[in-house]
Amino acid sequence: MNKKLIILFVLIGVISSVTIYTFASGTLKQGPDLTIPSNDDDDKEDSSHMKETQVQEYESEDDNDEDEPITDQFKDFITDAVQSTIDFFRHKELQIVAVGDSLTQGVGDETDQGGYVGLLDQTIKENEQKTSVTFENFGKRGNRTDQLLTRLDEPEIQEAISNADMILITIGANDIMQVFKENFTNLTIEPFREERRQVEHRLNNIFAKIRDRNTDAHIYLLGIYNPFKQYFEDIEELEMIVSEWNRTSHMITRQYDQATFIPIKDLFENTDVDLFAEDNFHPNTRGYERMASRVLEYLTDQEE
Numbered sequence: 611m612n613k614k615l616i617i618l619f620v621l622i623g624v625i626s627s628v629t630i631y632t633f634a635s636g637t638l639k640q641g642p643d644l645t646i647p648s649n650d651d652d653d654k655e656d657s658s659h660m661k662e663t664q665v666q667e668y669e670s671e672d673d674n675d676e677d678e679p680i681t682d683q684f685k686d687f688i689t690d691a692v693q694s695t696i697d698f699f700r701h702k703e704l705q706i707v708a709v710g711d712s713l714t715q716g717v718g719d720e721t722d723q724g725g726y727v728g729l730l731d732q733t734i735k736e737n738e739q740k741t742s743v744t745f746e747n748f749g750k751r752g753n754r755t756d757q758l759l760t761r762l763d764e765p766e767i768q769e770a771i772s773n774a775d776m777i778l779i780t781i782g783a784n785d786i787m788q789v790f791k792e793n794f795t796n797l798t799i800e801p802f803r804e805e806r807r808q809v810e811h812r813l814n815n816i817f818a819k820i821r822d823r824n825t826d827a828h829i830y831l832l833g834i835y836n837p838f839k840q841y842f843e844d845i846e847e848l849e850m851i852v853s854e855w856n857r858t859s860h861m862i863t864r865q866y867d868q869a870t871f872i873p874i875k876d877l878f879e880n881t882d883v884d885l886f887a888e889d890n891f892h893p894n895t896r897g898y899e900r901m902a903s904r905v906l907e908y909l910t911d912q913e914e
Contacts, residue, residue: 698909699734699743702742704742704776705744705746706745707745708748708749708779709758709761709781710748710750710778710780711751711758711781712750712753712892713726714727714780715747715749715750716728718887718889718898719895720887726899726902727778729899729902730745730905746770748761748767755785755816758781759812759819762820774827775827776828776830777824777829777830779831782834782855785809786802786805786834786852786855789802789805806855806858809855810862813831813862817862828868829866829868830869830872830908830909831863833855833856833871834852834855834856834859835874835878836849860873872908873904874900878893883896885900
């Protein structure tokens with residue numbers, strides 16, 4: 611058996627035992643169900659919506675910079691490259707609510723600042739003292755779409771959503787992981803297709819439930835990324851599954867007013883910078899910094 615696949619099987623076993631947020635794949639069986647249909651037009655549209663994020667490589671060629679805290683570098687980057695975004699929040703009173711899985715909770719952020727949501731909060735407040743932007747974070751590690759749908763009925767979350775001006779969502783990757791765990795001994799494409807249909811239905815219900823509580827807030831649904839690409843780039847099915855999941859999420863947002871899909875998959879590709887935490891699945895602080903920068907750009911673009 612291919613050495614990479616052996617490693618991958620071991621990783622999936624570890625993931626299942628500690629229930630961390632990730633997605634992985636073994637050898638998908640060959641057959642008529644192997645290839646997920648791709649809509650080239652959707653791919654082109656996704657690309658046209660992709661922001662030309664000025665992602666700074668935070669590592670310097672000068673080793674003397676290694677002692678500089680990552681967060682300080684990020685603050686400098688935000689001040690220089692996304693000042694227009696900070697200006698957008700000046701003199702505004704906004705309530706921003708984040709719901710979803712471990713990416714919302716900030717798992718993997720070694721500075722314990724709350725991941726991309728915490729970085730957004732700190733950046734906005736520290737760069738503009740005349741603003742009143744409040745963040746509420748309801749991220750919960752391991753959440754799938756069905757679990758988030760249930761949590762939206764909790765009184766605390768309902769009240770927060772009712773008062774929100776913007777709502778940020780990360781969800782879906784744990785649904786993929788659940789398919790891997792349930793079909794590990796007989797892994798084919800078809801279970802992912804079926805689950806994607808179920809996720810589409812649940813995402814519609816999530817959006818509908820949010821709209822029942824708040825008809826005006828802008829909803830931002832973040833995509834998912836492929837953390838295994840750096841190790842298993844030759845397993846094409848992994849990339850196919852993640853891309854199709856993102857197309858489904860993008861399609862959902864286009865069905866609602868005041869709703870936007872924010873792609874993040876590209877932020878974790880083609881980079882020599884380490885963007886993953888020690889578990890090799892969640893973003894580290896640098897990964898969350900890239901997500902925060904991308905989200906800031908979309909908030910400004912849409913709200914203007």
